[in-house]
Amino acid sequence: MGSRMNKSWKEAQNRLAGGVNSPVRAFKAVGGHPIFMKSGKGAYLTDAANHKYVDLCLSWGALLLGHADPATIQAVKLQAEMGTSFGTATEMETTLAKQIQKAFPRIERLRFTSSGTEAVMSAVRVARGATDRKKILKFEGCYHGHADSLLVKAGSGLATFGSPDSSGVPAEIASLTAVLPYNDEKSLENFFKKNKDLACVIVEPIAANMGVVPGKKDFLSALRYWTKKTGAILIFDEVISGFRVAYGGAQHLYKITPDLTILGKIIGGGLPVGAFGGSAKIMNHLSPLGSVYQAGTLSGNPLSMKAGESVLSRLSPNFYNQLEKKSAHFEQKLKQIFANKKKAASITRIGSMFTVFYRESAPQNFTQVCDSDTNMFRRVFHGLLKKGIYTPPSAFEASFLSSSHGQTEILKVLGAFEAI
Ligand SMILES: *Cc1c(COP(=O)(O)O)cnc(C)c1O
Numbered sequence: 001m002g003s004r005m006n007k008s009w010k011e012a013q014n015r016l017a018g019g020v021n022s023p024v025r026a027f028k029a030v031g032g033h034p035i036f037m038k039s040g041k042g043a044y045l046t047d048a049a050n051h052k053y054v055d056l057c058l059s060w061g062a063l064l065l066g067h068a069d070p071a072t073i074q075a076v077k078l079q080a081e082m083g084t085s086f087g088t089a090t091e092m093e094t095t096l097a098k099q100i101q102k103a104f105p106r107i108e109r110l111r112f113t114s115s116g117t118e119a120v121m122s123a124v125r126v127a128r129g130a131t132d133r134k135k136i137l138k139f140e141g142c143y144h145g146h147a148d149s150l151l152v153k154a155g156s157g158l159a160t161f162g163s164p165d166s167s168g169v170p171a172e173i174a175s176l177t178a179v180l181p182y183n184d185e186k187s188l189e190n191f192f193k194k195n196k197d198l199a200c201v202i203v204e205p206i207a208a209n210m211g212v213v214p215g216k217k218d219f220l221s222a223l224r225y226w227t228k229k230t231g232a233i234l235i236f237d238e239v240i241s242g243f244r245v246a247y248g249g250a251q252h253l254y255k256i257t258p259d260l261t262i263l264g265k266i267i268g269g270g271l272p273v274g275a276f277g278g279s280a281k282i283m284n285h286l287s288p289l290g291s292v293y294q295a296g297t298l299s300g301n302p303l304s305m306k307a308g309e310s311v312l313s314r315l316s317p318n319f320y321n322q323l324e325k326k327s328a329h330f331e332q333k334l335k336q337i338f339a340n341k342k343k344a345a346s347i348t349r350i351g352s353m354f355t356v357f358y359r360e361s362a363p364q365n366f367t368q369v370c371d372s373d374t375n376m377f378r379r380v381f382h383g384l385l386k387k388g389i390y391t392p393p394s395a396f397e398a399s400f401l402s403s404s405h406g407q408t409e410i411l412k413v414l415g416a417f418e419a420i
Contacts (some may be wrong), residue, residue, distance in 0.1 A: 004049040009033040029374075029394045030381045040067025042404035045390055053390035054409045056399040060392070061208070061240050061353060062265040065311055066404025072269045075310040079302050087297065092305035099312040100267060100275065103247045106257050110277025111286065112300040116239040116264030117145025119274030120202070122286075122294045123260050124149060126276075127200035127233040129292035130285045137191070137201040137232075139182040141366030143209030144202055144237050144262075152177040182207060182365045183215060185222040198232035200260075205250035208240040208398040210369045211355035212348040213362075220256050227259075233282065239264035239274070240398065245351040247317050253350075269307030272298075319403070320351065327352045327401050330410050337418050344373070352401040356380075369396060383420035389413055 013019035020026045020034065027034045036048040043066050045055040055067070065072065093112060101107050113119045124136060124147070136149060144150040151166040152174045165174075178195070180187050182203075205220055207213040227234040236258035242249040243266040251257055260278035267273055277283060285292045331349045334356070338345040346362045348355050357363055358373035358380075377395035384391055389412070391399050401410075 002049055005033060005036060005047070008036045008048060012036075024392070024394050024397070027393045030378050032382065034393075035385070035390070042066040042068070043402060043406070043409045051388065053385075053388050054405070054412055056389065056391045056401070056413065057397075058400040058402055059270060060265065061244060061398060061400045062268065063270050063400075064243060064266045064352075064402055065269075065314070066402040067270075069269075069311070069404075071314070072307050072310040075306040076269075076271070076303050079306040082302075084303055085298055085301055090300065090302060090305070092302055092309065093300040096267070096305045096308050096312070099309060100263065100277075103243065103312075103315070104249065104251070104261060104263075104277075106251070106279075107261055107277035108280040109283035110275050111283070111294065112305075113274035113276070113296055114272045114298050114301065114304075115145070116237075116262065116274040117147055118296065119239070119262045119264060119276040120144045120150060120235075120237060121147040123235055123262055123276040124200060124202065125294065126282060126285050126292045127235065127260065129290070130282050131199045131231065131233060133197050133199035133232075135176050135178065135195065135198050137178045137180065137195075137198055139203055139207075140179055141182055141210035141213070141369060142202075142204045142207055142237070144204075145239075148173050149177050150202070152179055181367070182210075182213065183219045184365065185216075185219050188219070188222050188226055192226040192230055196230045198227075198230060200233040200235050201227050202235040202237055204237050204241065205254060205256070205258075206241045206245060206350050208353060209396075210366050211357060211363070211396045212350060212353055212398045213364065213369065214348065214350055215250070215254070216364070217254055220254055224256050224258075233259045235260045235262065237262045240353070241350075243267060243312070243315060244353055244400075246320055247315060266311065267308045268304045269309075269311040271304040271307045272301070273304040273308060323352045323401070323403060326405070326410070327354070330354075330401065330414070333410075333414050334417060337414065343376075353398045354400075355396075355398055358395075380417075380420055384413075384416050387412075387416035387419065389416045 018026055037045045038048045039046045043054055045053045097110055148169045151169050205215045238249045239262055242263040246252045262276045264274040284290055287293045344360050346357050348362050358376040363369040374395045
């Protein structure tokens, strides 16, 4: 890339920690330096030097309708003129809650936050408050935002309690978080036979933060079984999968109901948001009804509520059928390309999110994910970038299509893969 990007990157590094406000953006995993974007429209991003890219990152999946969707922008503009934050109750919050509950009927009560991280953090707190228990369980390779208790990856033994995976997380806090391999019913069973005092289990029912790794139905069913049996609260983190894989998220696809659901990304229409919710019984432990404290100056922010409302108002099962058709076609063509090239690649896809893993078979857990060819990923990433395709700059992330990706953009992406 040109001198403009070099200069921007140098300046950013002298002002921002590591030059970025979220680490993966720094391109460390792929080499080179980040591209500084200045605008987005539909399926496209435009960088500061006016190069255009078909965007398959879509703000990490937040933009289901693509960039700068006209109706969403109009809604945000209108609201901005009427005030951007009140710090009071507004009817907009109830409106968006109602739209979410239409798709997720098991969410009786919910609360909005400003990010997915906050929603996860608060859900874990309410789970601990409701059960009066301390320990939590998560799965290797699942990401739940950057709250202390969840930045714990893998204890080496199957049922051992973890050690901190990020410095700055005290071992005492990490020791309350157990980590098990994803998609492994046997280790679940062993674990729950010994641990009947968990406050909650948190899982991405369709993992998307180690690349797309769908949860096996048997694994999620076992999880539902063991949590019910031991009185642990089951939390589905659907920050990515919610409103992405189906109108009712992964819980609708699998027909498994968690006790709490976390949402984010799409429900804010590209503005900062998060939400968590579940039965009134659990959620009523929150202040002011209950003794679990949780709050936020900008929670339920009017701009986020209006953007979310605008997006959700246009979603329906039919919207997802069309997106599925387009995405399935894309997947099939991409598979053909790799087959013709005789390259080891396997594509995992659910709805409009997918990952190309450079290995022979689709991974089912984090160990298998790590056993893919990251050098190959780097080559492909930069090859695509040169041809005007922007994908997430890490081998272990999901890519996305939106309703604004048409035939032209899909052909462009396929052509770029073909040429590498
Ligand atoms: C993005 C994400 C989060 C964190 O949300 P932020 O808004 O980035 O804090 C949590 N869980 C999952 C599954 C996510 O994909």
